[in-house]
Amino acid sequence: MQNERLIFLTNDDGYMSKGFRAAIEVARSFGHVIAIAPDRVQSGMSQAITISTPLFLRQVESTDDVEIYSFSGTPVDCVKVAFDHFLQERKIDLVLSGINHGSNAAVNVMYSGTMGAAIEGSFYGIPAVGLSLDDHSAEADFEAAVEYGRRIVAAVLDAAATLPRPLCLNVNVPAIPLGEIQGIKPCRQTKGFWREDFYRRQDPHGRDYFWLTGKFNNAEPDAEDSDEWALAHGYVAVVPVQVDMTDYRMLSALPDILP
Amino acid sequence: MQNERLIFLTNDDGYMSKGFRAAIEVARSFGHVIAIAPDRVQSGMSQAITISTPLFLRQVESTDDVEIYSFSGTPVDCVKVAFDHFLQERKIDLVLSGINHGSNAAVNVMYSGTMGAAIEGSFYGIPAVGLSLDDHSAEADFEAAVEYGRRIVAAVLDAAATLPRPLCLNVNVPAIPLGEIQGIKPCRQTKGFWREDFYRRQDPHGRDYFWLTGKFNNAEPDAEDSDEWALAHGYVAVVPVQVDMTDYRMLSALPDILP
Numbered sequence: 001m002q003n004e005r006l007i008f009l010t011n012d013d014g015y016m017s018k019g020f021r022a023a024i025e026v027a028r029s030f031g032h033v034i035a036i037a038p039d040r041v042q043s044g045m046s047q048a049i050t051i052s053t054p055l056f057l058r059q060v061e062s063t064d065d066v067e068i069y070s071f072s073g074t075p076v077d078c079v080k081v082a083f084d085h086f087l088q089e090r091k092i093d094l095v096l097s098g099i100n101h102g103s104n105a106a107v108n109v110m111y112s113g114t115m116g117a118a119i120e121g122s123f124y125g126i127p128a129v130g131l132s133l134d135d136h137s138a139e140a141d142f143e144a145a146v147e148y149g150r151r152i153v154a155a156v157l158d159a160a161a162t163l164p165r166p167l168c169l170n171v172n173v174p175a176i177p178l179g180e181i182q183g184i185k186p187c188r189q190t191k192g193f194w195r196e197d198f199y200r201r202q203d204p205h206g207r208d209y210f211w212l213t214g215k216f217n218n219a220e221p222d223a224e225d226s227d228e229w230a231l232a233h234g235y236v237a238v239v240p241v242q243v244d245m246t247d248y249r250m251l252s253a254l255p256d257i258l259p
Numbered sequence: 260m261q262n263e264r265l266i267f268l269t270n271d272d273g274y275m276s277k278g279f280r281a282a283i284e285v286a287r288s289f290g291h292v293i294a295i296a297p298d299r300v301q302s303g304m305s306q307a308i309t310i311s312t313p314l315f316l317r318q319v320e321s322t323d324d325v326e327i328y329s330f331s332g333t334p335v336d337c338v339k340v341a342f343d344h345f346l347q348e349r350k351i352d353l354v355l356s357g358i359n360h361g362s363n364a365a366v367n368v369m370y371s372g373t374m375g376a377a378i379e380g381s382f383y384g385i386p387a388v389g390l391s392l393d394d395h396s397a398e399a400d401f402e403a404a405v406e407y408g409r410r411i412v413a414a415v416l417d418a419a420a421t422l423p424r425p426l427c428l429n430v431n432v433p434a435i436p437l438g439e440i441q442g443i444k445p446c447r448q449t450k451g452f453w454r455e456d457f458y459r460r461q462d463p464h465g466r467d468y469f470w471l472t473g474k475f476n477n478a479e480p481d482a483e484d485s486d487e488w489a490l491a492h493g494y495v496a497v498v499p500v501q502v503d504m505t506d507y508r509m510l511s512a513l514p515d516i517l518p
Contacts, residue, residue, distance in 0.1 A: 046305035046335075047369045054460075054468035073471075076305075076370075081469055084455040109504055110306045110378075111335075119369075123452040151518050159516045167509065186513035188505040193382040196343040201313075209313035210340055212332075238517060240509035245368055246447040250426065250499035254445035257418045258497060259410045 005031030005093040005157070008082055008121065012042045012075045012100065012113025015060055015068055019099035022142035023131065024066060026149040027096050030157060032065050034087065036078045038113075039070040043102075045113035047120065048074045057081065075117035083124045094157060095121030099145050100132035105172045105227040105237055106190035106216060115170055119241060122168035127156050130168070130241075134231055135175035144178040148236045152184065168241040174231050185235035190226035192219040264290030264352045264416070267341055267380065271301045271334045271359065271372025274319055274327055278358040281401035282390065283325060285408040286355050289416060291324050295337045295345065297372075298329040302361075304372035306379065307333045316340065334376035342383045353416060354380030358404050359391035364431045364486040364496055365449035365475060374429055378500060381427035386415050389427070389500075393490055394434035403437040407495045411443065427500040433490050444494035449485035451478040 007027040011020045015037035027033045036057070050073045061068040069086075071078045075097070083092075097118040104112040118130030129152060133145040152171055160167075170189075174181065196214035203209050218228050230237035266286040270279045274296035286292040295316070309332045320327040328345075330337045334356070342351075356377040363371040377389030388411060392404040411430055419426075429448075433440065455473035462468050477487050489496035 041311060044308040044310045046307040046375065048305040048307045048372075049303040049370055049471060051303045051471055052300060054462065054470045056466060056468055073469075077471065080455045080471065080473075081457060084473075085457045085459075085469065107382075107502060110502060111308055113307075116305065123366075155517050163512070163516070164509070168506075184517050186510055186517060188507070188510060189503050191503070196339045198340060198344045200344075203313065207315060209315055210332075210344065211313045212308060212310060212336065212339065214339075214343075238513060239504075240506035240513060241504045242506035242509070243366060243369060243504065244448050244450070245498075245500045245502065245504070247427075247499035247501035248447070250423070250501070251445055251447060253422070254497060254499060257422070258414050258443050258445060 006090060007031055007033050008092045008095050009033055009035035010037050010075055010078045010097050010117045012038065012045055012117065014038045014041050015070050017101065018138060018140065019101050019142060022099045022146050023096055025146050026153060028065055029150055030153060035068045036071050036082045036086065038075060038078060039072050042074055042113045044111050045074045045116060046111050047076055047116040050074055050077050075113040076120045079117050079120040092126050094153060095126050095128040096131065096153065098131035099142055099149065101140055102132065102136040103134040103172050103231060104130060104132040104170060105231055106192055109170050109189060109241060119168050119243060122166035125165045127160050128168045129153055129156060129171055131171045133173050133175060144181055145173040147178055148173055148184065152238065170239040170241050172227060172231055172237045174234055176234060180234060181236060182234040185230040185237055187227040187230050187237045187239050188225055189239050190218060190220060190228040192217050265349060266290055266292050267351045267354050268292055268294035269296050269334055269337045269356050269376045271297065271304055271376065273297050273300050274329050276360065277397060278360050278401060281358045281405050282355055284405050285412060287324055288409055289412060293346065294327045295330050295341045297334060297337060298331050301333055301372045303370050304333045304375060305370050306335055306375040309333055309336050334372040335379045338376050338379040351385050353412060354385050354387040355390065355412065357390035358401055358408065360399055361391065361395040362393040362431050362490060363389060363391040363429060364490055365451055368429050368448060368500060378427050378502060381425035384424045386419050387427045388412055388415060388430055390430045392432050392434060403440055404432040406437055407432055407443065411497065429498040429500050431486060431490055431496045433493055435493060439493060440495060441493040444489040444496055446486040446489050446496045446498050447484055448498050449477060449479060449487040451476050
């Protein structure tokens with residue numbers, strides 16, 4: 001029964017990344033896996049879509065239980081081509097995006113291609129889980145992320161029939177050994193913003209260039225219900241994500257301000 | 260007094276677009292204009308940032324009241340390099356992003372590079388206005404968007420001292436003559452999602468390609484408080500935008516579901 005499930009997988013670090021292989025480990029525990037992932041690193045691509053150029057799909061791997069395709073677009077493009085073209089006839093049980101190399105807690109949910117894809121997946125009425133490990137290194141240890149990813153995916157699949165849609169979870173796993181993890185903690189998105197310290201040098205031709213490098217300023221480091229607090233205290237942080245960005249407090253003030 | 264103000268301008272259609280020139284008309288009514296805009300079309304780039312490649316800044320134009328630079332990054336990169344490097348010593352009164360060729364109402368707020376930049380601007384504590392015209396054509400008529408853009412920017416600048424931060428407005432102007440516009444309407448973000456109908460052909464070398472083309476499915480076409488309704492009925496739609504994407508309703512259900 002469990003093995004008849006169909007899991008759609010994507011990410012933003014590309015199909016060659018270690019985290020993508022770790023996500024396959026998670027997904028294949030639950031059934032057949034179909035993956036369409038970017039053909040190169042698409043980290044920081046947010047909800048970006050490709051409007052002005054054609055995109056190419058290529059089969060990378062096919063076994064009895066895992067099919068992998070690479071796509072030349074963004075993570076969201078991967079989801080769109082999957083659900084609006086490739087998988088139209090097939091019922092998908094879950095969208096898994098990741099496992100991301102690096103945390104997508106707090107406002108990173110907005111910059112992350114991994115979360116962009118998870119959010120887009122949820123727009124198709126399918127439960128979506130974005131899974132990230134708080135370690136940017138290419139050789140990060142995904143053991144704890146795989147184990148907690150499995151537990152959370154199992155719980156979502158079990159409850160899927162009773163949960164409203166869209167349903168999207170932003171799951172972040174701390175970079176500590178599996179045995180040291182304190183548990184799973186439902187959280188809200190931490191308030192705070194990035195400030196950049198541009199690395200500035202000259203290229204070999206004498207042209208100045210800028211290279212983005214920044215630091216997250218946590219506006220509420222002591223908020224125990226925030227995802228950054230959970231991560232910093234050894235918990236797997238789970239933030240449910242929705243996309244109504246209306247500022248309702250400001251909305252009620254606008255009639256007094258606008259002409 | 261009014262002429263001492265400093266407006267930061269960016270967009271996602273690039274500094275060569277007609278809408279960018281229209282935005283300069285809006286901004287220069289209020290003071291000195293400093294613009295850093297993408298060096299090419301960056302439509303659909305969402306909140307994307309450039310992590311893996313160096314970026315180049317180039318002065319394009321400089322007059323007494325307007326300075327324009329092009330940047331090789333995304334719209335959000337333009338804002339970051341402006342506020343974290345270029346403008347650090349200067350007090351900016353308003354961030355204006357646009358005028359976008361095409362509506363950014365409803366869930367388009369998430370895909371739009373114009374709104375990505377406006378949102379990013381608001382993270383620096385400065386009032387931000389994303390301004391879009393519901394007409395994708397390169398030669399769109401921006402007269403009404405310029406006029407209503409001016410009215411809304413004037414109102415925001417007047418009220419800025421009393422309004423909380425972050426403050427970001429998503430302003431969409433219908434593609435009708437100025438005289439037919441019904442007024443300005445504060446709204447909430449319309450519910451609904453895009454579904455794609457991929458254009459599929461072969462390139463000159465016989466490779467199949469996909470080209471994104473889609474249609475917005477409005478889940479609530481009769482909702483008079485939604486931005487799509489306002490646009491369809493001749494109003495300038497103004498949605499205040501915030502970035503806490505936590506699904507609080509789902510958050511209270513999670514403890515019963517997660518292990």
